[in-house]
Amino acid sequence: MTLDRRNFMKAALGGSAAAAAAVSLAPNPALARDNKQMPPKALGLLFDSTLCIGCKACVKSCKEANGMPAEFSTPDKLWDTPLDLSGKTLNVIKSYAEGTSDVKDREGNGYAFVKKSCLHCVDPSCVSACPVTAMSKDPETGIVGYDPDKCIGCRYCVAACPFGVPRFQYDTATPRIQKCQLCKHLLPEGKFAACAEVCPTGATLFGPVELLKAEASRRLELEAGSAAVYPRGNIESPFPSHEKPAPEYKKRIYGEKEIGGTQMMLLAGMSFGKLGYPDLPEQSFAAKSESLQHGLYGGMILPLVALAGLAYAAKRTVGTGSGEKGE
Ligand code: SF4
Ligand code: SF4
Ligand code: SF4
Structure with missing residues (x-):
């Protein structure tokens, strides 16, 4: 027919x-x-670029806490010198420099430092894209974790993340995805994020997202040049505070709204775009x-x-x- x-x-x-x-x-x-909603007991980080001195103690402590190998970018291969996130590096400090680089946190003839690691999105693209739930978001803490036993190596999460965070280990016989999991393995021991614990200035601060948000708002209210104190370590039980004159902040908490919000938030004295954090819509890509x-x-x-x-x-x-x- x-x-x-x-x-x-x-x-x-x-x-x-x-x-x-x-x-x-x-x-x-x-x-x-x-957009999905943040769990009430969400944990996260507050990174304040104006407090970061670029010492990279957080990079080293992150490696130690997570058993990650050194990565060499200089010919002598004497130092662990990661230039970016990779299969060996979960946390990196990058620098911005322009012109004469005279003044910190200024765009023209200035310089600044910025942290790159997983932002633990409230509604994560990596979790949405993963076909086998190897990437998942903890319903209580909101930490975005990774299960290598479930992972099939498709790398959809790598393609889906708007911040370029998850990295695939191309150079091992048993590759896996690598990304920050907020040091969740330390929490049952009463410890917290190694990067925050070691930071000497409080530039990286750990704690419940609601408290971190309130702290970020407090900083944005500070008068530039006034004496200010900054908690260090864990905002719920901080180490002795760091003191320094308040900077001139950009009046914005990066991560408060971007793609449905993130549990690592950032403050800065210059445009976030210059620091590698783009303007993003409020609707999550996953939604x-x-x-x-x-x-x-x-x-x-x-x-x-x-x-x-x-x-x-x-x-x-x-x-x-x-x-x-x-x-
Ligand atoms: S330890 Fe703190 S001050 Fe040092 S590079 Fe890391 S975030 Fe910046
Ligand atoms: S920053 Fe990327 S890897 Fe981290 S939770 Fe968000 S989408 Fe996933
Ligand atoms: S929370 Fe832990 S894994 Fe994540 S960047 Fe900090 S030290 Fe590294």
């Missing part, structure tokens, strides 16, 4: 339109997905992509509509005895 292409398409589209009309009364699945997927495939509506159209066309063709002579 043959079927004329024009009549087939006409019948199929007619059938699809009828099926589509039938499902159009269903709730719109594209509206179904909002956007999952809404699109659900819109297209939710309840298998699109495939069912196509299938219904094709089935209707075939039935009609069979019923009339011949596609070419059917009408």
